[in-house]
Amino acid sequence: MLTLALPTGRSFGECVKILECSGLPVSGLKDAGRSLVIEEGAFRYILSKPSDVPAMVYYGAADLALAGNDVIEEAGIALAELLDTGLGRCRMAVAGPSEIAEKFRGGAQRLMGLKVATKYARLAERTFAGWGVQIKLLKLNGSVELAPALGLADCIFDVVQTGKTLEANGLSVIKETLPVSLRLVAGVSSIQLRWNSIFGVVGAVNSAVEAKKWKQG
Numbered sequence: 227m228l229t230l231a232l233p234t235g236r237s238f239g240e241c242v243k244i245l246e247c248s249g250l251p252v253s254g255l256k257d258a259g260r261s262l263v264i265e266e267g268a269f270r271y272i273l274s275k276p277s278d279v280p281a282m283v284y285y286g287a288a289d290l291a292l293a294g295n296d297v298i299e300e301a302g303i304a305l306a307e308l309l310d311t312g313l314g315r316c317r318m319a320v321a322g323p324s325e326i327a328e329k330f331r332g333g334a335q336r337l338m339g340l341k342v343a344t345k346y347a348r349l350a351e352r353t354f355a356g357w358g359v360q361i362k363l364l365k366l367n368g369s370v371e372l373a374p375a376l377g378l379a380d381c382i383f384d385v386v387q388t389g390k391t392l393e394a395n396g397l398s399v400i401k402e403t404l405p406v407s408l409r410l411v412a413g414v415s416s417i418q419l420r421w422n423s424i425f426g427v428v429g430a431v432n433s434a435v436e437a438k439k440w441k442q443g
């Protein structure tokens with residue numbers, strides 16, 4: 227039996243779509259209720275909080291997972307990325323009010339000590355450090371768009387898809403930093419122990435990705 231970790235929340239529906247289009251059994255997933263472990267045919271699915279999915283694979287609780295590369299990078303965990311599904315597309319970006327956007331145009335010197343609110347502490351520090359900017363980090367667990375309006379931060383570092391949340395909160399994208407999509411990943415030991423089964427899943431998902439099957443349904 228192969229164990230796949232899947233993120234709950236807004237990515238879950240996309241994951242079910244990917245698996246269904248790849249020919250994996252998903253009826254139990256569609257009817258999961260409050261269950262967090264679902265067994266169907268040759269598969270066991272673990273439904274995990276998105277930010278915990280990389281750890282499920284790294285520590286061997288799951289052989290494979292679907293996860294956004296944002297949470298994978300934030301986890302700072304080495305996993306084998308087998309496939310980019312291209313679904314769940316969004317991007318990481320710095321966003322803020324117009325006066326902060328203006329500061330960014332002035333170069334790194336003017337950004338020293340910038341207060342940045344984010345759920346992605348590791349990625350934010352790494353991104354700003356790459357620009358030569360040391361930041362003051364405010365780690366939040368959601369609704370980060372609140373922070374500039376409340377005077378808690380100068381800007382945010384977060385996921386943007388349609389941009390509607392930013393717009394509704396008087397913020398706009400200042401700099402896009404990382405394209406994000408759902409990736410199929412595996413743990414190194416699972417690859418060694420269960421390569422044949424994993425290879426079958428990768429092939430099935432790859433065929434679905436190439437045929438863009440979810441666009442037909």
Ligand SMILES: Nc1ncnc2c1ncn2[C@@H]1O[C@H](COP(=O)(O)OP(=O)(O)OP(=O)(O)O)[C@@H](O)[C@H]1O
Binds near residue numbers: 386
């Ligand atoms: N607006 C969005 N559009 C597409 N994908 C998104 C969007 N926001 C978040 N995601 C993706 O969803 C995944 C998890 O996001 P997030 O941490 O916000 O969890 P969630 O879906 O809100 O679930 P939970 O409430 O359990 O934390 C990430 O991989 C992220 O890329």
Ligand SMILES: O=P(O)(O)OC[C@H]1O[C@H](OP(=O)(O)OP(=O)(O)O)[C@H](O)[C@@H]1O
Binds near residue numbers: 370384
């Ligand atoms: O560009 P948009 O299409 O508006 O999407 C972006 C929003 O989606 C995510 O939040 P989510 O809904 O996961 O809630 P959260 O703020 O509690 O994480 C993200 O953190 C943004 O707030």
